[in-house]
Amino acid sequence: MYIEELQLRNYRNYQGLEATFENKVNVILGENAQGKTNVMESIYVLAMAKSHRTSNDKDLIRWDEEYAKIEGRIKKTTDLCLCSLSFRKKARRLKSIISNSGS
Numbered sequence: 001m002y003i004e005e006l007q008l009r010n011y012r013n014y015q016g017l018e019a020t021f022e023n024k025v026n027v028i029l030g031e032n033a034q035g036k037t038n039v040m041e042s043i044y045v046l047a048m049a050k051s052h053r054t055s056n057d058k059d060l061i062r063w064d065e066e067y068a069k070i071e072g073r074i075k076k077t078t079d080l081c082l083c084s085l086s087f088r089k090k091a092r093r094l095k096s097i098i099s100n101s102g103s
Contacts (some may be wrong), residue, residue: 001076003043010065012038023075046072046083050094057087066090 008017013035028036045051051060061068067088074081084097 001074003022003046003072004080005073005074006043006046006054007069007071008039008040008042009067009071010070011042011060011070012062014038015062042070043072046070048084048086058089060087061089 002023003021004023005020006017006019008014010101011017014079017035017039019039028039030036041051041053045060051057054060068084069087070083072083074083079100082097086095088095
């Protein structure tokens with residue numbers, strides 16, 4: 001199982017990000033404080049529906065934005081799972097959508 005595609009909207013320091021991954025070793029390179037850890041954290045949040053860095057979901061939302069969204073396409077053999085998590089500053093809880101689209 002691996003994450004095939006990741007999309008971020010207003011997540012931490014990202015206004016928007018679209019990344020694709022291979023079913024191999026993937027390397028994320030960048031200068032200090034450019035968001036490499038935030039990409040890794042977003043994958044963790046998508047998998048676990050919580051952050052390992054904060055207990056407050058509102059901390060995941062980019063400054064001066066009202067919401068953040070993480071979307072991912074997870075591939076397992078021939079199955080494809082589409083996952084989406086949304087965080088809103090004014091909402092009490094996280095909204096999640098998980099769909100299995102088969103092969």
